[in-house]
Structures are given as structure tokens and as C-alpha cells.
Amino acid sequence: MEIDVxxxxxxxxxxxxxxxxxVMEKDLRSxxxxxxxxxxxxxxxVPPTFGSGDIFGVDLDEDIPREGLKRDLILVGAPxxxxxxxxxxxxxxxxxxxxxxxRS
Amino acid sequence: MEIWEMSTKEILSLLKSRExxxxxxxxxxxxxxxxxxxxxxxxLEVLEPEARAEAAKVDAMLIRGEDPGxxxxxxxxxxxxLALKGARCTCASKILExxxxxxxxxxxxxxxxQGAVFLGKTNMDEFAMGSSTENSAFGPTKNPWDxxxxxxxxxxxxxxxxxxxxxxxxxxxxxxxxxxxxxxFTGTYGLKPTYGLVSRYGLVAFxxxxxxxxxxxxxxxxxxxLLEAIAGYDPLDSTSxxxxxxxxxxxxxxxLRGLRAGVPGExxxxxxxxxxxxxxxxxxxxxxxMGVIVxxxxxxxxxxxxxxxxxxxxxxxxxxxxxxxxxxYGFRASAPNLExxxxxxxGEGFGREVRRRIMLGTFALSAGYYxxxxxxxxxxxxxxxxxxxxxxxxxxxLLSPTTPxxxxxxxxxxxxxxxxxxxxxxxVPVNLAxxxxxxxxxxxxxxxxxxxxxxxxxxxxxxxxxxxxxLQVGNALEQEIGKEINDKIRDMRRDLTRTRECEPVx
Numbered sequence: 001m002e003i004d005v006x007x008x009x010x011x012x013x014x015x016x017x018x019x020x021x022x023v024m025e026k027d028l029r030s031x032x033x034x035x036x037x038x039x040x041x042x043x044x045x046v047p048p049t050f051g052s053g054d055i056f057g058v059d060l061d062e063d064i065p066r067e068g069l070k071r072d073l074i075l076v077g078a079p080x081x082x083x084x085x086x087x088x089x090x091x092x093x094x095x096x097x098x099x100x101x102x103r104s
Numbered sequence: 105m106e107i108w109e110m111s112t113k114e115i116l117s118l119l120k121s122r123e124x125x126x127x128x129x130x131x132x133x134x135x136x137x138x139x140x141x142x143x144x145x146x147x148l149e150v151l152e153p154e155a156r157a158e159a160a161k162v163d164a165m166l167i168r169g170e171d172p173g174x175x176x177x178x179x180x181x182x183x184x185x186l187a188l189k190g191a192r193c194t195c196a197s198k199i200l201e202x203x204x205x206x207x208x209x210x211x212x213x214x215x216x217x218q219g220a221v222f223l224g225k226t227n228m229d230e231f232a233m234g235s236s237t238e239n240s241a242f243g244p245t246k247n248p249w250d251x252x253x254x255x256x257x258x259x260x261x262x263x264x265x266x267x268x269x270x271x272x273x274x275x276x277x278x279x280x281x282x283x284x285x286x287x288x289f290t291g292t293y294g295l296k297p298t299y300g301l302v303s304r305y306g307l308v309a310f311x312x313x314x315x316x317x318x319x320x321x322x323x324x325x326x327x328x329x330l331l332e333a334i335a336g337y338d339p340l341d342s343t344s345x346x347x348x349x350x351x352x353x354x355x356x357x358x359x360l361r362g363l364r365a366g367v368p369g370e371x372x373x374x375x376x377x378x379x380x381x382x383x384x385x386x387x388x389x390x391x392x393x394m395g396v397i398v399x400x401x402x403x404x405x406x407x408x409x410x411x412x413x414x415x416x417x418x419x420x421x422x423x424x425x426x427x428x429x430x431x432x433y434g435f436r437a438s439a440p441n442l443e444x445x446x447x448x449x450x451g452e453g454f455g456r457e458v459r460r461r462i463m464l465g466t467f468a469l470s471a472g473y474y475x476x477x478x479x480x481x482x483x484x485x486x487x488x489x490x491x492x493x494x495x496x497x498x499x500x501x502l503l504s505p506t507t508p509x510x511x512x513x514x515x516x517x518x519x520x521x522x523x524x525x526x527x528x529x530x531x532v533p534v535n536l537a538x539x540x541x542x543x544x545x546x547x548x549x550x551x552x553x554x555x556x557x558x559x560x561x562x563x564x565x566x567x568x569x570x571x572x573x574x575l576q577v578g579n580a581l582e583q584e585i586g587k588e589i590n591d592k593i594r595d596m597r598r599d600l601t602r603t604r605e606c607e608p609v610x
Contacts, residue, residue: 003467012422012466013429014459015444015451027460027521028467034522035411038480041487048482049489049536051313051343061342073206079436086431091442 003028107132109597112178112272112326119176122166126159126177130221133179137223137270140600145245146255146265148184150224151191155179158221165219173218174333180215181271183262184225185232186317187306188212191222195308196240197230199453203434209306210341211275211317211334218333223271226261230455231425232282232310234258235527238518239457246514247289248600250556253511256286256527259320263290266320269597273330274320279310280413281506281531283318284543288506288561291545291593293578294320295327296531298569299538300345302331303338311420312343314413314535322593323586324544324578328352331571347569358576361395365577366499370406374529377509380560383547384505387562390584391503396577401499403491408484409533414525415468415481416536421458422465428453460521485536492537496567501577504530506543506561510551534565541565542578545589557592 005021005028016024071084080087107115107129118124137150162177182188185195187205189212194200208216215222229239237245237260245260247253248268255264259276263286266274276283278296287294295318302317309315319330329352336349367388372381388398430436430449437448454462468477495502507530517524534541546562562581566574 005463008463008466008470009447011470012462013426013443013446013450014454014462015447016459020459024460024463028464030522031414031464031525032467035415035477035481038408038411038415038477038484041405041408041484043480043483043487046483046486048479049485050482061339061344063342064339066339069206074432077203077206077434078432079430079434088431089439089442089445 001029001032003032106136108136108269108272109594112322112329115272116176116178119166119178126162126166126221127156129177130155130159130179133223133271140248140268140604141270143246143251143600143604144248144264144268144270145243146226146261146268146270147181147224148194148196148227148242148261149192151222154191155221155223162219162221174329175215175218175220177219177221178273179223179271180220180330181223181226181262181265181274182212183228183259183274183276185228185277185308186212186275187308188222188225191225193225193308194242195231196228196242197454197458198241198435199428199449200434201241205306207306210303210338212306214334220333226259226265226274228261229258230458231308231421232258232277232279233421233457233461235281235285235524236512236514236517237261237286238514239455241455244514247511249291249511249558249596250554251603253513253558254289256289256507256511258282260286262320263287263292263294266290266292266322267593267596268600272322273326275317275330275334276320277307277310277315277317278535279314280417280535281528283320284506284531284541284561284563285527287320287543288559289511291559291589291596292320292322293324293327293542293544294318295331295542295571295574296534296540297331297335297571298345298540300343301335301347301540301569301571303341303344305338305340309424311417312424313420314417324542324575324582325353325356327542328356328575345569350572352572352575355572356575356579358580359395360391360577360580363396363501363577364499365391365396365398366401366495366502367398368403368406368495368502368504369400370403371504371530373407375508375526376505377549379549380505380509383549383560384562387546387581388503391581394580394584398503401495401502403495403533405484405487405491406533409488409536410525410529412481412484412488413528413532413536414464415477416485418461418465419468419478420465422462422469425454425458425462457521488533489537492533492539500567500570500573502565504563504565506530506563510549510558510560530563539565539568540571540574542574544578544582546581546585548592559589
């Protein structure tokens with residue numbers, strides 16, 4: 001089976017070193033080899049169990065808006081803020097002004 | 105006898121009769137922590153000033169004749185994935201190393217309301233991913249029975265703290281066995297409640313359809329007490345059950361005569377250590393002598409449970425852990441642009457096992473593989489649930505050892521993920537089906553060249569929301585076999601003190 005670790009790194013947004021990529025590929029291969037047993041069962045007609053709604057007696061509540069945490073409390077845990085915003089590096093080398101449009 | 109050597113019930117009784125104060129109880133545990141924590145490393149942080157303030161508050165209430173709640177000044181340790189307002193909540197991860205929780209988890213708020221005093225935050229496998237507590241970014245916890253062995257995981261710190269006498273009670277979380285497996289490895293009692301019974305609000309999510317918070321204690325009664333304090337509906341968790349709170353401690357005594365216990369044959373086919381198997385057979389005989397009708401049964405899809413779990417849990421984890429991206433919490437790696445900041449932060453901030461599970465989950469959810477892996481596993485999960493439903497038409501409880509073996513050595517499985525995952529083979533089916541299960545110390549095996557005795561646990565699985573039945577079976581069995589176990593725990597704790605006196609530790 002093809003395991004494209006670089007593609008998975010991009011999807012999961014996790015950067016690995018070359019050595020780590022090798023180990024990751026080996027580990028994923030051995031885990032997927034183990035879970036191959038799941039293909040022994042014919043389950044096409046079986047409905048899936050995804051989460052709480054499928055587990056006895058626990059139905060999801062209505063999603064009712066309610067007051068959350070105060071903004072200051074949340075911002076204090078962030079690595080970088082500006083005023084009331086989370087501050088992050090630019091999206092790419094080119095700045096917003098250069099491209100003349102909002103890339104948010 | 106020191107206070108920390110007493111049973112929780114004894115301490116609580118002395119607190120309520122005001123023969124001892126909450127501050128004296130706390131002092132005793134803090135002293136014990138100073139004595140053996142350098143050996144065991146169960147805590148990531150001991151919250152002494154905060155605990156002293158809480159204990160003083162409880163004492164003041166008792167003096168005024170007010171009821172401080174059912175815990176009334178009892179100390180409790182918290183796994184470090186539970187939010188305690190104002191305390192660091194690291195999940196044993198570098199990515200959250202300095203993150204301070206801005207609110208209380210619902211279970212924490214409920215414990216506060218019942219007069220608990222929080223001793224500290226306990227070590228764990230990073231983000232609760234692991235079975236040995238070796239995946240902590242801050243170093244492993246040691247098993248108090250043998251300091252060269254693991255305490256199990258992921259709630260290994262909570263289990264080891266209770267086993268070593270560094271906390272009478274503790275909370276953990278259980279996604280695939282993370283309360284029961286360390287309880288089994290450390291000779292403590294640990295309960296995974298039915299999915300939805302305890303609010304998950306304030307528990308850092310690993311796999312949301314599997315996670316449950318639950319108690320560790322030194323007896324079944326301890327687990328019942330802690331469960332009583334934390335169970336019940338919470339509007340802040342949309343999956344919280346509306347079952348009414350129940351006074352579990354008042355319904356522990358019950359005759360087991362006529363109770364039907366099933367032993368799934370498939371559980372015994374998972375490479376169980378012959379000594380554990382022999383001990384398990386003896387327990388079945390004891391239960392039969394107590395009037396329990398014990399019969400073998402079959403859950404044919406159980407052999408697929410571990411593989412099902414290791415598709416579903418990493419898939420949910422890969423989604424849940426997407427929030428740790430260097431923007432809103434904790435650690436951020438320096439990088440020239442946003443995309444590389446995300447990738448470097450997560451590459452450097454997460455440990456090896458967490459990265460492995462994120463990548464595995466990402467694979468199982470990715471285009472072209474979703475149907476083959478995630479959807480298929482979700483369908484097999486239905487079959488596993490149905491197998492349990494069928495078994496519970498005939499039986500009141502199902503029994504198995506909690507783990508195939510007693511505690512393994514530090515480093516023994518850390519390089520081989522499959523062999524580590526197999527430590528959960530008997531516990532994951534319960535999470536997939538959302539059921540309640542207790543692990544209680546049921547015997548000892550002699551392991552290793554030093555001939556040390558190590559505990560093994562019995563797993564008692566119940567019907568949905570039948571915690572009472574599970575606890576009653578555990579309690580009745582504890583009355584039969586608990587004395588020998590408690591004697592050995594006492595000896596182990598004394599040995600630990602002596603080790604500290606004799607050996608210089610770093």
C-alpha cells in the first residue's frame with residue numbers, strides 16, 4: 001500500500017524531519033497491516049456508530065447559544081496577541097498591501 | 105497510624121466528627137508526597153498554597169456547623185487533562201506546557217462544591233495517548249510496586265498517586281482503558297462510567313465519542329463516592345445524559361445470589377498471562393461460592409475491537425487536536441509565514457505518539473481511504489455494540505481480567521506501537537460500546553528476576569448506566585478478598601518509604 005507521508009504531513013499540518021518521516025512510514029505501515037483484519041468482515045449492510053447519538057440514551061442536546069468565557073480570559077493563553085486579536089505571521093511572503101486584497 | 109495510611113472512609117468519618125481537620129489531612133498527604141514523590145513522579149504539579157486555602161475554607165465551614173459537602177475536605181488529585189481554573193493544564197505536552205486553564209471543568213466544579221481539596225495535577229501520556237505514562241513530555245511515572253515498571257496509562261500519575269498513598273482519591277479519563285489499565289497495574293480501584301454519565305466539559309478532548317472521566321480510589325466505596333460527586337446532567341456537554349444523580353455509596357451492599365455473570369471466551373484468547381488466567385479462574389470460583397451464576401459466553405466480534413479502536417480513536421484525535429496550532433494556546437514555533445508556523449509548531453510541540461496518531465487518523469479520514477477505514481470501523485463498532493447488547497440479555501455483568509499481564513517494564517514496549525496497543529485489548533471494547541466498567545485489584549503474580557509481586561485487576565463490565573450493579577459486585581468481592589490485598593498494599597507502601605530512606609534519588 002502507498003503511504004504518502006509528505007501528503008499526510010501537509011494535510012495534518014505536522015512537519016517531520018527526514019528521519020522522522022522514515023520512522024512514521026514504518027510505524028503507519030505496521031499499524032495498517034494490523035488493522036487489515038477489519039476487511040475480513042462484510043459490513044456493507046451494517047449502519048455505522050459514529051458518536052453519542054448512536055450510543056444508547058445519550059442524544060445530543062439542542063445547540064442553544066449561551067454566554068461563553070470572557071474574551072480577556074481567552075486571549076491571555078495565546079502566544080501572541082494584538083489588541084483583541086490573535087496575532088499570527090503573514091500567510092506568505094507577499095503582504096496584503098502588495099496584492100491589494102484581503103486574503104482572510 | 106498516619107492519616108494518609110487510613111482508608112478514605114475513616115478519614116471522612118474523622119473529618120465529619122471534627123476529630124481531625126482538613127488541614128491536618130492535607131498536611132499528612134503533603135508530607136507523604138515530599139517523602140515518595142521523588143521516587144514515583146506521579147505529579148506534574150503539586151498545588152500546595154491553593155490546597156491549603158481550600159482546606160482552611162472547609163475547616164471554617166465545619167467549625168461554623170455548615171455542611172462542606174460529601175467530600176468534606178478529602179484531598180483529590182486531578183489528571184492534567186482536566187481544567188482547574190488558575191492551574192496549568194498541560195496534558196503532559198510541550199504544546200500546552202504553560203497554558204493555564206481559564207475555567208473549571210464541570211467535574212472539578214462539582215468536586216469543589218462537595219468540599220474536595222485539590223492536591224495537584226497528575227502525570228499522563230501526552231493527550232491521554234498511551235498505556236504506560238512514558239509518553240509524557242515531562243518524563244515517566246514509576247509504578248510504586250516496582251520502580252522499574254510502568255504504572256500503566258494514560259492516567260498513570262493518578263493511579264500511582266493513589267497506590268503510593270500520595271492521594272486518597274483521584275480523577276482520570278478513560279478513552280480505551282486509561283483508568284482501568286493503570287488501576288490494574290497499580291492495585292487501585294478505577295471506574296469508567298457509562299458514556300454520558302459524567303460531563304466532559306473541561307476535559308481536553310482526545311476521542312469525543314469514547315472519552316469519559318472517572319474515579320480512582322482505594323476501595324469500591326471510594327469510587328462510588330467520587331462518582332456520586334461528579335455524575336449527572338450538564339448543559340455544557342451536549343452529550344451529557346439526563347439520568348438523575350444517584351447516591352451510589354448508599355446502595356453498595358447487596359447479595360450477589362442469583363446474579364448472572366458472563367465470561368466472554370474471546371477475552372481469554374488474547375494472550376493472557378497464565379498466572380493472571382489462574383488467578384481469574386480462582387475469582388470466578390469465589391464468585392460462584394457467593395451465589396453468582398458464572399457461565400462462559402461469546403461475543404464474536406471482540407477480536408476486531410482493538411483494530412476498530414485504533415482507526416476510530418486516532419481519527420477523532422486528528423480532528424480534535426487540530427485546535428493546537430500555535431494561534432490560541434501555548435507553544436508557538438518561530439516561522440516566517442502562517443503555514444510553516446502551523447507545521448513547525450505541531451511538529452515540534454507534539455510528541456512522537458501524538459504525531460503518530462494524528463497522522464494515522466488523517467490517513468483514515470483522507471479522500472480514498474475514508475470508506476475503507478473510518479466508515480468500516482464505525483460499522484464494526486455497531487456489531488461490537490450489538491454483541492454486548494445480546495450478552496446483556498442473558499447476563500447482569502461480564503467479567504474478564506483488565507489487562508493480559510501485570511505491569512511491564514519501563515522501555516519494554518515504547519519502541520513498538522503495536523505491542524503497546526495490545527495492552528488495551530481487554531479494555532477498548534467497553535469504550536466502543538459506551539459501557540461502564542470497574543477494575544479492582546483481584547490478585548498478584550510474581551514477575552521478574554527479583555520475584556516481586558505485582559497486582560492484576562478484574563474488569564467488571566455492566567449494562568448502560570448500571571454502575572450500581574458493577575459497584576455492588578465489586579464491593580461484595582472486595583469484602584471477600586480485600587483484606588489480603590490491603591495487607592500487601594500496606595507492605596508495598598512501607599517498602600517505598602524504606603527505598604526512599606536508603607537510596608539517594610536524583
